[in-house]
Amino acid sequence: MTGNEGHHDAFPLILRHRFLRYHHVEKWRAGTIARQLSVHYDSGVRVYCRGGSRNGAALRRSQIEPYLAIHRETLRGSQR
Numbered sequence: 001m002t003g004n005e006g007h008h009d010a011f012p013l014i015l016r017h018r019f020l021r022y023h024h025v026e027k028w029r030a031g032t033i034a035r036q037l038s039v040h041y042d043s044g045v046r047v048y049c050r051g052g053s054r055n056g057a058a059l060r061r062s063q064i065e066p067y068l069a070i071h072r073e074t075l076r077g078s079q080r
Contacts, residue, residue, distance in 0.1 A: 011043060019047040 015037055022028040022036070030044045064071075 011039075011047065015039065016047050016050075019044050023048065 022033045034041045034044045
């Protein structure tokens with residue numbers, strides 16, 4: 001073992017599976033999952049990154065997302 005190989009084993013496999021299941025199946029947020037499993041929030045973000053999600057911040061839709069099209073149109077109109 002070179003030192004890095006066992007690093008990801010510091011977080012038990014069963015918790016990794018639970019994190020991903022709660023996120024993908026139950027649609028829980030990272031903070032909720034971390035509190036439920038009594039682990040630090042950053043541990044959950046790391047699990048998401050390794051488990052297929054792009055990053056921890058992209059776990060839910062932004063509140064401004066429904067309004068982005070309107071904002072872009074307004075900005076394009078003001079540039080003319």
